[in-house]
Amino acid sequence: MRTETSRAAAERIAPLTRRALAPNPGPFTYTGTCSYIVGSGDVAIIDPGPDDPRHIEALLATISGERLRYVLVTHTHRDHSPAARVLKEATGATIAGCAPYAPCDSSSVGGPNLDAAHDLAYAPDIVLDDGAELAIGDISLLAVATPGHTANHLCFALAKEGALFTGDHVMAWATTVIAPPDGSMRDYLTSVERLLKRDDLIYWPAHGGPVRDPPRFLRALIHHRRAREAAILRRLEAGDETIAEIVAHIYEGVDKRLHPAAAMTALAHLEDLIARGLVDCAGQPVLEARYWRRSV
Structure with a gap:
């Protein structure tokens, strides 16, 4: 029973x-x-x-x-x-x-x-x-x-x-x-x-x-991630230097309970951008580091 x-x-x-x-x-x-x-x-x-x-x-x-x-x-x-x-x-x-x-x-x-x-x-x-x-x-x-x-x-x-x-x-x-x-x-x-x-x-x-519709969804997912990446770069160009500042702008209006996870995903994007030579940071890429757009 x-x-x-x-x-x-x-x-x-x-x-x-x-x-x-x-x-x-x-x-x-x-x-x-x-x-x-x-x-x-x-x-x-x-x-x-x-x-x-x-x-x-x-x-x-x-x-x-x-x-x-x-x-x-x-x-x-x-x-x-x-x-x-x-x-x-x-x-x-x-x-x-x-x-x-x-x-x-x-x-x-x-x-x-x-x-x-x-x-x-x-x-x-x-x-x-x-x-x-x-x-x-x-x-x-x-x-x-x-x-x-x-x-x-x-x-x-x-x-x-x-x-x-x-x-x-x-x-x-x-x-x-x-x-x-x-x-x-x-x-x-x-x-x-x-x-x-x-x-x-x-x-x-x-x-x-x-x-x-997996192919369509995956293409939209890649587009979303690249758009998020572009938004991070724009925030760096606008003067944001920390992940906290970036998240506050990009995720404005999102449930604040999700902001810690958003910060980790922003960090993951920044790690990738650093590896590709588009961003620099002071020291190691960590949540509290200072970031800036690399000159090209």
Whole structure:
């Protein structure tokens, strides 16, 4: 019998795919983490979500009578991977997907220690390299390396449905936060360009609804990032010298709870602009540094 705190059963969104929503809505998770159950009989769960008993119970109820072969993880943020080990203990499934988080020296960024955002207890049985395939019954899932949001980020492709499970790499509801040193704007845009060369028909992100025209959406995403980059350069030319000043101007009117994330993404843009010789800074590129447009 389901308890009062149980989540509703997962919804079927495609012949081979069901989606269950974790009860963790917020400014960075939108309506919550989307966990995807792929296959029939023998199944995989992609991005099992947080270690929340209500969500885990809903996932186990959804696959009752089926065999959970794999729990797949796109990246190790704590809203994505912690439920993996609970599901493994309950079912004997294999945890596969991204590599464990490799801590960075966040003092080089000057911001908060980013380790707290990651699931440091994540211990996959199999780390999937780019292009690795896993067979689940009569279907297979392909790992697609997409570093940028995090250094260890993966997407998973289900060729039988023309679907790509994009984690936090591409989302329809919001742009992805890029937080150095683990996140990299250069890597992120390279990963987006790589997806443009694929022929996926639909994206299923870990937060929010699907992207139904991937090529068009990706081109708009690249345009948005380049427009944000141009806005940063304009603010430097106008006399802004700090990330705080830049964010106050560019993100005016945006929920201030999102400004810390905006500051990290601005830092990621500035790192890329410095590497390309368009911007200089005093010392290391950190949140508190002083920046200026380089003379050309």
